[in-house]
Amino acid sequence: MTAPHGTHPGPRPRTVLAMSRETRDALRDEGAFTLLQQVTDLDPGLLVTDFADPSAAAALTRAEVLFTHWGCPPLDERALAAMPRLRAVVHAAGSVKHHVTDAVWGRGITVSSAAAANALPVAEYTLAAILLAGKRVLDSARRYRERRSPYPLLPYFAGHGNHHRVVGVVGASRTGRRVIELLRPFDFTVLVHDPYLDEAGAARLGARAVSLDELARHSHVVTLHAPELPETRHLFDARRLALLPDGATLVNTARGSLVDTQALLTHLAPGRLDAVLDVTDPEVLPADSPLFRLPNVVLTPHIAGSLGSELRRMADHAAAEITRYAHGLPFAHGVDPRDLARTA
Incomplete structure (x- = not known):
């Protein structure tokens, strides 16, 4: 500038x-x-x-x-x-794409954005979602509410928890980098995928750069922070969603179009995957969408950003x-x- x-x-x-x-x-x-x-x-x-x-x-x-x-x-x-x-x-x-046109740049007008400030609450929401996913809070609360009596916790939590779990961050955007920063005090292994980030850059962030398919295969939680572009539409389609391990959680605070909603439903309905969705495609969802009813889905109305x-x-x-x-x-x-x- x-x-x-x-x-x-x-x-x-x-x-x-x-x-x-x-x-x-x-x-x-x-x-x-x-x-x-x-x-x-x-x-x-x-x-x-x-x-x-x-x-x-x-x-x-x-x-x-x-x-x-x-x-x-x-x-x-x-x-x-x-x-x-x-x-x-x-x-x-955050984004200026909705109102800043080529005419602004053509006239030499300078532009500033508070995207960096808006990234923080999104990253905080994401951190909370990751930690709660590891503790199976949504399902535990549902079970406790329904049973109203103790149930065997040790076998229930086998394979879960937040110690040495793998978090996959898709997109080293302002928010993606903030998420990685907030994850540093915890005992997570952090994978990151971004086509503009090399291995050395990822290492400086405290993460390991991997392909998107490798990230999907090995992550217990996948969190999306990529931009909405033609090439990122349905980044997580039927094929890539199938790569996620059983019991994994998908967190989306970026844009709903990054995920094929119908394909995701085929994994959410039988309980193979969990999801925390602050954005959806379409947004707003139809009133009869199964996402409103599934017990393994946290659905919020685009609140992760600044409010x-x-x-x-x-x-x-x-x-x-x-x-x-x-x-x-x-x-x-x-x-x-x-x-x-x-x-x-």
Whole structure:
């Protein structure tokens, strides 16, 4: 990244919010604008949900920085025409693919993302899922609830537990790397697969680089952190799911399309595999999906990423980026358009 271009009339660049109203209200409820208002010329009451809205025209004309979040409209040529002074887009969430278009790069506008901040709660959710899977918490709770009496624990837990178990991490993305980092204090063997990561790079992370099929064959828990790309669709298809050992758990906090849902069901229904699914394909699932009923499936509605108080972390991350911009420094977490073809 090169330093953001343009001159600044002062240390507080004029900044406009562009996101859904629901997102803005959630940020305000969590006090996420406190630091932002200290470093920018910002009116939290002024919200743009449509770049063609005449009532926003004056504010957009003066905007130097666009503070974006979930629900930001696309920044296409027409939208940018309304913002002649725009020099930077600071996204207080993860992927910018939903709103940053080629027109942004074509005009030389710099872009920052809080993807690194959003990776932490996803990694924390994943760590919890891995640890609970090893202790068979879901099935144990179900059995205890149904029996309401003791049952023989030693034979039940044979072959399970979290000591010297193998965890396979698919994708050395920001989140994948965070997961590997969080796994270090535990007695796990960590395998990783990423086409852009070599053996030396994996070793530096504390993992062993393997092929995807080898990872599937040897992992007690497989956790997915690859981007949604044409080549990653159904990365875990019928053939690869069949490679997973009996009793293995598949954790997906990335994108539902990475897994062939119907193929996964053929392994979940008889209880051969377990799954923790924060994302599905489709999302949302049909109301009659068997995934809602299977006792060996934890199904959550895309909650692994930042929510509640975690929104404040992303907003503070974005505020720090705007501070760097205001002082003529390059973004610490700038988005390189050349990376978008292989990232989330």
